[in-house]
Amino acid sequence: MQDLLTRFLFPMCPHLSLSPPPPATLWLLLPVCLSVGPPPLSEMKEKNPWHSPVAIIITVIGVIVIVALVIVAVLQNRPLAQKYKYGIVLDAGSSHTALYIYEWPAEKDNNTGRVEQKHSCKVIGPGISSYASAPQKAGESLKACMKEAEQWVPVKRHPETPLYLGATAGMRLLNIENSAASDKVFEAVGEALQKSPFSYQGARILSGQEEGAFGWVTVNYLDDRLSQGLETTGALDLGGASTQISFVSDQYDGSESPSNAVNFRLYGNDYELYTHSFLCYGKDQAQRLKLAHQTQSGPNAVEDPCQHPGYNTTKKYSVLYDSPCVSNRKPQGAPATFLHTGTGNVKQCQDVVKNIFNFTDCKYSQCSFNGVYQPSLQGPFGAFSAYYFVTSFLNLTDTSVPLEDVRKKLERYCATSWSQIVQEHPGVKEKYLAEYCFSGTYILTLLTEGYNFTSESYSNINFIKKIKGSDAGWTLGYMLNLTNMIPAEAPDSPPLPHAGYVSIVSICAVVIFILLLFSLRPLWARHCKKQQIV
Numbered sequence: 001m002q003d004l005l006t007r008f009l010f011p012m013c014p015h016l017s018l019s020p021p022p023p024a025t026l027w028l029l030l031p032v033c034l035s036v037g038p039p040p041l042s043e044m045k046e047k048n049p050w051h052s053p054v055a056i057i058i059t060v061i062g063v064i065v066i067v068a069l070v071i072v073a074v075l076q077n078r079p080l081a082q083k084y085k086y087g088i089v090l091d092a093g094s095s096h097t098a099l100y101i102y103e104w105p106a107e108k109d110n111n112t113g114r115v116e117q118k119h120s121c122k123v124i125g126p127g128i129s130s131y132a133s134a135p136q137k138a139g140e141s142l143k144a145c146m147k148e149a150e151q152w153v154p155v156k157r158h159p160e161t162p163l164y165l166g167a168t169a170g171m172r173l174l175n176i177e178n179s180a181a182s183d184k185v186f187e188a189v190g191e192a193l194q195k196s197p198f199s200y201q202g203a204r205i206l207s208g209q210e211e212g213a214f215g216w217v218t219v220n221y222l223d224d225r226l227s228q229g230l231e232t233t234g235a236l237d238l239g240g241a242s243t244q245i246s247f248v249s250d251q252y253d254g255s256e257s258p259s260n261a262v263n264f265r266l267y268g269n270d271y272e273l274y275t276h277s278f279l280c281y282g283k284d285q286a287q288r289l290k291l292a293h294q295t296q297s298g299p300n301a302v303e304d305p306c307q308h309p310g311y312n313t314t315k316k317y318s319v320l321y322d323s324p325c326v327s328n329r330k331p332q333g334a335p336a337t338f339l340h341t342g343t344g345n346v347k348q349c350q351d352v353v354k355n356i357f358n359f360t361d362c363k364y365s366q367c368s369f370n371g372v373y374q375p376s377l378q379g380p381f382g383a384f385s386a387y388y389f390v391t392s393f394l395n396l397t398d399t400s401v402p403l404e405d406v407r408k409k410l411e412r413y414c415a416t417s418w419s420q421i422v423q424e425h426p427g428v429k430e431k432y433l434a435e436y437c438f439s440g441t442y443i444l445t446l447l448t449e450g451y452n453f454t455s456e457s458y459s460n461i462n463f464i465k466k467i468k469g470s471d472a473g474w475t476l477g478y479m480l481n482l483t484n485m486i487p488a489e490a491p492d493s494p495p496l497p498h499a500g501y502v503s504i505v506s507i508c509a510v511v512i513f514i515l516l517l518f519s520l521r522p523l524w525a526r527h528c529k530k531q532q533i534v
């Protein structure tokens with residue numbers, strides 16, 4: 001282009017200079033050349049066209065316009081210092097409490113702005129339901145994580161940062177067993193949280209439906225499936241006291257078993273979600289159900305195929321039966337303790353585990369177990385919490401491995417002696433080590449016999465802990481819902497991105513400026529002619 005100007009336009013304006021200017025100044029000279037036009041021959045040598053007032057005014061205006069456009073374009077596209085907002089959710093689970101801090105760009109909190117987990121803190125000690133006899137301690141246990149949260153959230157954001165506590169199956173069970181004790185625990189927890197500098201929004205027990213549905217929202221939000229209207233992922237959550245399954249199935253419109261339906265309208269799409277929470281079928285309570293079943297036949301000793309050979313521990317009945325899941329099964333005249341020994345046999349373990357499910361009663365067209373309706377499984381599934389803890393320990397997270405091979409691997413693991421297991425895993429808690437054989441068998445039985453995953457559909461499961469840095473679980477979905485962060489309708493977006501808009505406006509302004517110069521040219525030529533005549 002510069003070459004074109006030098007070769008064709010510049011010779012038309014010999015009055016500007018005797019030799020063509022350097023390319024950089026050529027663009028600035030162009031408006032002068034076009035507006036001034038060739039002066040009369042007589043004046044060519046005497047008058048310097050740069051001194052013409054019109055040329056000077058037009059040049060100055062042109063330069064100002066171009067500089068202004070460049071400044072606007074640069075300032076508009078300058079990366080702004082990002083401001084963030086925060087939200088805190090405490091997940092008061094049956095086995096422990098965890099605090100999650102979420103962060104999102106301040107200007108985008110009502111549309112597609114991505115909410116991310118900034119930090120998490122694991123509360124030391126058991127879940128809040130374990131403090132029924134000393135409620136104050138439930139509140140105190142949260143202090144260390146609350147102090148940590150104060151460091152992670154900028155001080156000026158503290159008063160506007162919402163703080164929620166949601167309790168799940170542990171508190172559900174305590175509420176069934178002793179609602180006064182559950183109220184006292186909430187009172188103590190509420191007092192402790194009110195003292196924090198955050199905007200405390202209350203503590204409550206989530207229903208099983210909410211727990212399942214918000215877990216599904218979390219997984220699909222983090223995967224960008226909701227904002228893009230993609231096929232959704234089902235959610236499988238295995239806690240300590242309850243387990244949830246949630247998915248969208250073409251077969252389910254809520255008419256059969258309406259209590260399993262949750263309706264969402266998110267980003268302009270309607271979702272009819274199937275969800276069910278099985279209280280007492282979390283990993284710890286399922287272990288109790290199994291042991292309670294085993295102690296029925298001989299209350300003094302339990303030879304357990306789900307424990308490693310050589311495992312040998314004396315357990316208290318008072319501890320085993322201290323849960324509404326099993327309290328009605330305590331054998332008459334049971335001794336204070338029983339001897340729990342292991343035989344390490346997966347096939348027999350599977351048979352024992354199956355006893356805790358009822359696969360026969362079903363008043364619907366199809367059921368999972370315990371007479372609960374379940375439509376046919378559909379799409380991919382994300383399995384988190386204990387599904388992940390257990391399968392990652394056992395090296396079974398790869399679901400492309402055929403189910404038969406998975407079972408064989410588990411068989412070898414369970415048959416390994418307890419002393420060898422302890423020796424091979426010195427850094428792992430003995431409580432967890434003692435349970436992996438049972439937990440692995442329970443997970444496979446729950447998935448295949450309970451939820452009806454087949455050898456083929458098993459590969460649709462992804463065992464996950466985090467998605468893009470945020471933990472999979474109900475907490476994020478819960479916060480998004482309470483802060484109205486997911487819009488029901490798809491947000492309107494401007495037809496052009498910001499940079500595109502600035503570029504188009506700049507190009508149009510330059511074109512208008514050049515056209516203006518061209519339109520001035522004949523006027524100027526006439527003016528020059530008149531002067532020549534005079």
Ligand SMILES: O=P(O)(O)OP(=O)(O)OP(=O)(O)OC[C@H]1O[C@@H](n2cnc3c(O)ncnc32)[C@H](O)[C@@H]1O
Pocket residue numbers: 092093094095096127168169170238239240241242243282283284385386389390393432
């Ligand atoms: O949802 P609820 O039922 O209220 O329970 P929770 O929220 O406390 O349950 P988690 O998902 O935190 O944990 C599920 C179970 O996994 C256990 N667990 C946690 N970390 C583990 C690990 O590294 N290995 C094995 N088990 C683990 C924990 O003790 C529970 O029994």
Ligand SMILES: [Ca+2]
Pocket residue numbers: 093094168239240385
């Ligand atoms: Ca949980």
